[in-house]
Structure formats: structure tokens, C-alpha cells
Amino acid sequence: MSKPAALLLNLGSPDSTSIPDVRRYLEEFLSDDRVLDIPAWKRSLILKLFILPKRPAESAEAYSEVWTDEGSPLIVTSFEQQKLVSEQCDMPVYLAMRYGNPSTADIVKQIVDDGVTDLFIMPLYPHYAMSSYETAVVAAMDEINKLKPSMKTNLLQPFYQDDDYIEALVDSAKPHLEDDDDLLLFSYHGIPERHVQKSDPSHAHCLVRDDCCVTPHPCHATCYKHQCLATTKAFIDKIGIDQSKTAISFQSRLLRDPWLGPYTDFELKRFGKEGVKKIKVMCPAFVSDCLETLEEIGMRGVEEFTSTGGESLTLVPCMNAHPSWIKFLSNRINKWEQSLGAETKTLSSAT
Numbered sequence: 450m451s452k453p454a455a456l457l458l459n460l461g462s463p464d465s466t467s468i469p470d471v472r473r474y475l476e477e478f479l480s481d482d483r484v485l486d487i488p489a490w491k492r493s494l495i496l497k498l499f500i501l502p503k504r505p506a507e508s509a510e511a512y513s514e515v516w517t518d519e520g521s522p523l524i525v526t527s528f529e530q531q532k533l534v535s536e537q538c539d540m541p542v543y544l545a546m547r548y549g550n551p552s553t554a555d556i557v558k559q560i561v562d563d564g565v566t567d568l569f570i571m572p573l574y575p576h577y578a579m580s581s582y583e584t585a586v587v588a589a590m591d592e593i594n595k596l597k598p599s600m601k602t603n604l605l606q607p608f609y610q611d612d613d614y615i616e617a618l619v620d621s622a623k624p625h626l627e628d629d630d631d632l633l634l635f636s637y638h639g640i641p642e643r644h645v646q647k648s649d650p651s652h653a654h655c656l657v658r659d660d661c662c663v664t665p666h667p668c669h670a671t672c673y674k675h676q677c678l679a680t681t682k683a684f685i686d687k688i689g690i691d692q693s694k695t696a697i698s699f700q701s702r703l704l705r706d707p708w709l710g711p712y713t714d715f716e717l718k719r720f721g722k723e724g725v726k727k728i729k730v731m732c733p734a735f736v737s738d739c740l741e742t743l744e745e746i747g748m749r750g751v752e753e754f755t756s757t758g759g760e761s762l763t764l765v766p767c768m769n770a771h772p773s774w775i776k777f778l779s780n781r782i783n784k785w786e787q788s789l790g791a792e793t794k795t796l797s798s799a800t
């Protein structure tokens with residue numbers, strides 16, 4: 450007897466804003482070799498010498514600016530998404546985080562103990578990056594392979610230009626956009642340029658050719674930059690705003706390597722200086738508001754923009770619990786369930 454289920458995966462937050470909890474979370478996060486992809490000895494040296502002495506206290510302060518009575522915004526919203534999606538599906542929908550809690554290891558164990566036979570793994574990232582989508586999938590598969598290698602799995606692909614996703618993004622953002630906005634900025638989480646090159650299986654296209662992200666190429670299946678540009682274009686086309694009143698940038702860089710640019714903090718200061726007065730910022734790399742949207746853009750970004758002459762910066766909320774986004778997720782699960790039914794019918798008619 451088959452028992453299908455879906456598993457939503459997101460990044461995770463510290464358990465609290467205490468410095469020890471934030472340190473534990475950062476250590477787990479930055480020990481991931483798909484995030485800090487350098488030799489293990491160098492990674493632990495950098496963590497010990499440069500990151501863990503100061504960053505936990507700084508990040509703890511930032512987290513306490515956005516923390517809610519129920520906990521981290523990312524975790525609270527993810528549980529709300531899980532509940533709403535479950536209500537629209539006939540199968541259990543689980544939720545796990547890559548770092549922190551509820552941990553991927555604990556939830557996969559629960560899935561196995563519950564007797565699930567077929568699992569739809571759903572990384573809640575529209576774009577492919579080794580530090581987000583890939584590491585979430587690998588961690589879940591590692592646990593499945595350890596505990597129940599016979600489990601059948603399917604995987605939600607990066608949905609960066611899927612029509613239904615773009616529609617959900619437009620539905621959730623549109624009420625926050627106004628005719629007198631001077632600029633709509635699409636600020637994506639950045640990644641080191643090295644990650645983009647590593648994820649290009651040809652190693653001869655991404656960031657090698659100047660036009661790499663706009664020239665059709667098979668490597669776009671795993672090119673974060675291409676996928677961010679594609680989301681932006683699809684959103685602009687769908688909503689019908691003037692492209693000259695939009696811009697794109699990348700935020701949240703860490704350490705000194707070159708990251709994808711232009712950098713959001715530099716751009717916000719530049720826009721202020723160049724006379725842009727009213728700006729809206731949306732962050733499509735995140736499906737749920739989190740530290741990086743609420744604090745980095747909604748607080749620090751406002752200071753950056755207004756420090757050079759900008760007048761108002763407003764963060765456009767992520768899709769969070771928007772009905773169109775919940776429908777996107779539940780539709781994917783229900784379609785997958787139908788395909789399982791069709792598979793069973795085909796098999797039984799063949800025997």
C-alpha cells in the first residue's frame with residue numbers, strides 16, 4: 450500500500466536570538482561545504498578566526514530587531530505555509546529546515562516512522578544555487594538513503610520562470626506597487642561568482658562569456674544568475690511595468706571574494722545620490738520574509754538609501770502565506786499525486 454507525502458524545505462533560523470543559539474546556527478550553516486566551499490581546514494580556520502568571534506553577537510542583534518512573539522519570521526511563516534498547503538492536499542505535508550530546527554534529520558526520521566513510501570521533496574527556493582536548493586536536497590536525500598533507501602522520491606524543480614509562480618509573485622507584489630514609484634528594485638540574495646562557475650557543468654559559459662546569462666545554454670538549468678534575470682524579466686512582462694523604472698542587484702554578501710553584482714547596498718546609495726526619491730524593493734529569492742528582507746532591506750536598506758538623498762524605501766513583502774503561492778504549492782502536490790495514481794493504474798493494467 451503506497452503512502453505519499455510532501456516535504457517542504459527551507460533554510461532555517463537560530464532557535465532564539467541568544468548569542469549561543471545564533472553561534473550554533475551560524476557554525477552549522479557556514480560549516481556546509483556547499484556554502485563555504487573551501488578546504489575543510491581553511492573553513493574551520495576562517496570560522497574560528499574571522500566569523501565566530503564577532504558575527505554571532507552582530508547577527509543576534511539583527512535577529513532581535515525582527516523576531517516575533519512566536520519566533521523567527523522565517524520559521525513562523527514556514528509553519529503557516531505548511532498548515533495552509535496541508536489544508537488543500539490529501540496527504541501529509543512535512544516541513545524541515547536545512548539548518549536549525551525542525552531539522553532535516555528529525556523530520557526525515559518522522560517521515561520514515563510514519564510509513565511514507567513516496568515523497569515529493571519541495572525546496573522552497575525559486576532559483577538553483579549550490580548553497581540553497583542543492584544543499585537542501587542533498588541533506589534530505591542523505592537522510593533518506595540512510596534510513597529508508599527504498600523510499601521513492603520526486604523533486605520540485607527550480608520554478609524561477611514557471612507561469613504559475615510568476616503569477617503568484619505578481620499577485621502578492623502588485624498591491625504594494627504604486628504609479629508614482631520612481632524605481633522597483635529586484636534584490637536577490639547574492640552568491641560568490643565562484644559558485645556560479647562551479648555550477649556550470651560546461652565550465653565554459655557562465656561568467657566566462659559576457660552575455661552568458663542571456664544566450665540560451667543548457668547550463669542555465671543550474672545558473673543562479675540566469676534564473677534571477679529570468680524571474681525579473683518574466684515578472685516585468687507579466688505586470689507590464691516600464692523596464693527603465695526597474696533595476697536588479699544582489700544582497701547579503703559575506704567575506705571578501707567577488708560576489709554577483711551589482712551589490713544592493715552600493716546601488717541603494719547610488720540611487721539616492723542620483724536623485725531617485727521613492728523606491729520599492731522586492732526580494733524574489735526568498736519565498737518568506739526573513740532576516741535578509743526585514744532587517745537588511747527593510748531597516749539597513751532604508752538607512753543606506755536615505756543617507757544619500759533618497760526619501761522613501763518600502764520593502765515589498767515576500768509571498769509568505771499569499772493564497773496564490775499556497776495554491777502554487779498545493780497544485781504541484783496534487784498534480785504529483787495524480788501522476789502517482791496514473792502510474793499505479795498503468796502498472797496494474799500491464800499485469
Ligand SMILES: C=CC1=C(C)c2cc3[nH]c(cc4nc(cc5[nH]c(cc1n2)c(C)c5CCC(=O)O)C(CCC(=O)O)=C4C)c(C)c3C=C
Nearest residue numbers: 460461462484508523578580581638640703734739740741
Ligand atoms: C557564503 C555565505 C552565504 C551564501 C553563499 C548564502 C546563500 C544563500 N542564502 C539564502 C537564503 C538565506 N540566507 C539567510 C541568512 C544568511 N545567509 C548567510 C550566508 C550565505 N548565504 C548567513 C551567514 C546568514 C545568517 C544571517 C547573518 O548572519 O547574516 C536567510 C535568512 C535566515 C533567517 O533566519 O531569517 C535566508 C532565507 C539563499 C537563497 C542563498 C543562495 C541563493
Ligand SMILES: [Fe+2]
Nearest residue numbers: 460638701741
Ligand atoms: Fe544566505
Ligand SMILES: [Fe+2]
Nearest residue numbers: 655661662672
Ligand atoms: Fe549564466
